[in-house]
Amino acid sequence: MNLADVARRAGVSTATVSRVMNNIGVVREETRLRVTRAAEELRYYPNFHARALAGGDSRMIGLIVSNLENPFFLDIFRSLEAAAHDADYEVLITNTGYRSERLHALVRLMIGRRLSGLAVVVSEMDEALLDELAHHELPIVVYDVGSTRRGLVHINVDYRAGMQRLVSHLVELGHRRLAFVGHHTTLGPLQDRKETFLEIVRQFSPAIEYRTATGADGFSGGREAVRAIFGEGFQPTAIVCVNDFMAAGAMRELRALNLRVPEDVSLTGFDDIELADIISPPLTTSHIPRDLIGRLIFESLTSTPQPREILLTPTFVPRGSTAAILQPSCVSS
């Protein structure tokens, strides 16, 4: 069931069928009708591979993310997809699960597909792969990746600023025993959040005590990290989480430990995903503009020339999960 079959049935050439199928060039109305009818009768579906092979442009944009379950990535996908559809592109989304070998395989697969553009929004990028990407003619944009490369568009977020705001918020509320809940992933700018936390907190040392713990990106990772912190006897009055997704798990575990948020422990996240405002209490966090990111990705991929590097600033979003520390004097009195 191919172009030739349709052509034969309609009594025209394959060239004409191609014109009709693509709404390209001029075709007499009657001929067009005959062709469309033949195509329908034969239940003809154009072969995408042949089309891409012959034509060149696949009008597809690839998106590689670390963790589809984390709504943060999904939000970027949605925004990118919306922009893409408006311009008659499709977007192909894939997921590495933070596994480096998957990332390599997916990059290979994506490039093999001859896409119109590729967006890599992952935390596990390594320098070698970055070099390799930079060597391609295919337009590529990377999010949240350390060192810049010519030929690549970089979109980054100023995590330091966001983190700083969050931690000073807690310090101002009187918190002196803090904990940080991070990713297992130790690569790339995700570490920025942790390192910024450590930097600030150490400035106040030894007035401020702190601990860190890690878990997989997800609810259960957040829970485990919190369990680890309290399991070792440390009793923070505030916990800073690397993102909202893990913070939701952390909050759940605090409840399991019979600790109230924010009365006993304050909690912060990062990203400002929709869930942050659904859980109870709603999460104090730092907003990253995913909508904007998705749109910027699309623009960078399709229009040229583009800026080499884009830096976005997160916004502080105070909600109910943080509160001033209850002075021991108040409690014991």
Next chain:
Amino acid sequence: MNLADVARRAGVSTATVSRVMNNIGVVREETRLRVTRAAEELRYYPNFHARALAGGDSRMIGLIVSNLENPFFLDIFRSLEAAAHDADYEVLITNTGYRSERLHALVRLMIGRRLSGLAVVVSEMDEALLDELAHHELPIVVYDVGSTRRGLVHINVDYRAGMQRLVSHLVELGHRRLAFVGHHTTLGPLQDRKETFLEIVRQFSPAIEYRTATGADGFSGGREAVRAIFGEGFQPTAIVCVNDFMAAGAMRELRALNLRVPEDVSLTGFDDIELADIISPPLTTSHIPRDLIGRLIFESLTSTPQPREILLTPTFVPRGSTAAILQPSCVSS
């Protein structure tokens, strides 16, 4: 940068390069080495489209879902992907957003890709499309779709049973004023949940009062539906939600209305997504085995012959969001 380039550089024919790239046939070790080296030096990436065109099988499975944001669908994807990867398949996931025209476009796109199999896990399927799907040689499995078709594998869940369990649970707890929060989507078996709710509740009529409301699948849809119910002056003591995702939003709105769960209002969901046990209080729900579904999809798509229709039964999962009704006498005394 293609096969011919590599062949030239390695001083062999394209046929040999092809053999090396696919680990197929016999090639002298020395030749193989020369070819792989040439491919690396040239940063050669095989063109997927050409390969699919020439070879036939793309070793790709397509998955079309209604709403990627709903973790229910994502869980199926993960499970399907795991099974697929084990057998060296990739899975292509796409999202309709409950829009029927997107579904049609995506089916077209998927079939045009000459996939090895297609899974359609949507609620907005219509009979015409179902007929069309049934006419393809491509293996297809559909989830949660009403009338069966020969040539298609159907995977269904006994929603009636799940719903019945949930509602009788509430009735046994003494609830007599119930509300149902459903989808905008009125198509297909999602209605099963609502209709089953209505059936049961009407059996008790007029002892039991009820109302229904709808919203989009998501947190905000759940919130709006709850707002609508109370906005009209109806004061249910229990709310049954079509799924957990919306139930999480519903719970959030109840809190905004200063109603406690479960003390003032009991709440149930459906699906048993991970989030159901993260929100506070954790959600009483009905478990649908997504892991099993993903695996069944893969098996149905790749092995043959398969059963025509598979029916799964959900499991009742009682948690903290439901409780016995507080008798007015108790409250006022």
Next chain:
DNA sequence: TTGAAAGCGCTACCAG
């Protein structure tokens, strides 16, 4: 063990 060449289904260009 390797090479030559015939497609796979479609687009795009050049004629008519």
Next chain:
DNA sequence: CTGGTAGCGCTTTCAA
């Protein structure tokens, strides 16, 4: 306005 046809890059016989 329509047809003929040369590729696109790869796999796969069939010979050598």
